[in-house]
Amino acid sequence: MSDVLIKVENVSKKFCRDLKQSLWYGVKDIAGEITGRDNPKVELRPGEFWSVKDISFELKRGECLGLIGSNGAGKSTLLKMLNGLLKPDSGRISIRGRVGALIELGAGFNPILTGGENIYVNGAVLGFTKQEIEGKFNDIVEFAEMGEFIDAPVQNYSSGMKVRLGFAVAAHMDPDILLIDEVLAVGDVGFRAKCFDRIAKISKEASLIFVSHSMPEVARVASNILVMKGGKALLNSHDVASGINEYFRQFSDNSEKISGGWETCKIHEVILRSKNHTCKNEVLKINHGEPLEIEIAFSLDKKIKDTLINIGFFDKEKRNIAQCSSIKSAYKANNSSEIIKTKIKIESIPFSMGEYDLSLYFVEDLGNNRRGEVFLFEHSAAKFEVFDKTPGFAPVEIKAEWN
């Protein structure tokens, strides 16, 4: 099954910033369209910009393209072109088969009609007959877990219910192509898990394009990856992990140091050491599995006797993926000198390729494993980048013996 269902060749789309100007261009474009003018408008007119520029890719049956990029990168515009809502300004898109699209929350639904009626309308839009829809009706209602709400107007639905119904309809209409635009985020955990199972099932027989800002989800379903930035393709390959890294690299500069607490503690210096490097303020380079040494110089208010130190490790999505706490050791940072120096040695860094930062928390020790007031916390106190030969999907790679 190697048939190409979606073929996108050098597709571009431009938009205009100013509304008045945009409307006038609209009139001109319609006039051009009606007179059948053969003039592919590839030049930017004043006030216009490329929302999508020179995007090309192919997607076969059984493949799933993860489409990622920052806000305003042109992902939704591209999806709208694929769905035939917008006309490309240059290039060519060819689509084979039935397209199911989940572009916006409840967009396909008519608020006044009931959920059940909407299933019929949506089915009709996708070209199904009344009998065919009737055949699928119960499956859809069951999958969406709608129960009696199926007879209530959609305007009374919660956003989660709309997404459930929307996904259920799109997923049950046997699409050859399924377009999903970051809508699933609204559903609850249980339903999302169900959706991903369903997506995995559909993607065996269909081509899928999946837009999301949740990289673990992308890593889970995507077989190809397209990273967009400012309408252009930054990266387009089968290597999903490096695509995700590319996506994160765009945001590498926006993790500011944020600190707070009772300010009864002050950090003077954080030094990171790997095998070959020592860094104070820059990003430390370290290989996967190497030891990491953290040296913290800080001072405590005179009234404080000692402190617990917590180190939190965060990945690019600001997920707290690991921690290291002095409460687990016999160590006590005694307030005996002006500047206290603490050295923490981590035997081996288990993280997979990518950039990480660490946060420091200084917390009062109440004894018996209880924590008291927070003297100070500092997010992004230091950063390091892990290098590895192969990228990993999960942030932590567990070392194991394989026999």
Next chain:
Amino acid sequence: MNQELPEIVYTPESQLRSPGKLLGKMFADLRTSRFLAWRLFVRNMAAQHRQTILGYLWLLLVPIVQTLLWVFLNAQKVINVGPTDIPYPAFVLTGTLLWQGFSDALQMPMQQVQASKQMLSKINFPHEAILFAAMGQVLVNFGIRLVLLVAVFAWFDILLTWSLLLAPLGILALIGFGMMLGLLLTPLGLLYGDVQRVLGMVISLWFFVTPVIYPAPTGGWAALVTRFNPVTPLLVTTRQWLTGGELTQLGPFVTVTAATLVLSLFGWVVYRLAVPHIIERIGS
């Protein structure tokens, strides 16, 4: 298993460059849009008067008040309308109802497409469905108002003639003409709000240069103006069919109706071609 998958190609090229394909797609969409059109129609009818106390009575109230107004003005000699074939109240009511049908038809396409903006910019569906639903709504509203006509005809003992059977043809022609004009204005009207405002103004002026409340004048400037008004033959002929009068404008009626058919096809093509551009400019 995949040889028969339909292929759709999107290019920047105007679809008019392959007219055969365009027409094929248009008629295919016509078929698939029926079910959807029905659903939209049912929804629109239900929503139309939902937040009113009088509900469907509003459809009757407007022509009643208008008719009473003109009958009063005529009786008080504020206006001076010449002799009519049938009693003046019945004459005015017939004219007002027909005019209302026309003006509804003229405004409905733009209103309904405007109201479907959200749907247009987010799902791909045969856009003809909106127009069919609009047409259904105009026709049904017109049909409801006909109740008045039946009552008034009975009251004034107006003789029913065989020509009454032709009246639906006239009504369709009149409403078709209105829809066609409305459809032609829709693309521009969706981009610029000015169009809708101007249209409102034009409709109220148009009313006075159409023989709605007075019989078609036979001489002077008024005759000239009403003669070049395409609504005149449609409205006058339909009224003559309804009331059994002598046909005076059958020739122009046929001409305007034929033009309506041709221009409707043109308007349909324009609408299809324009919608993606409109979504691009106003879609949210």
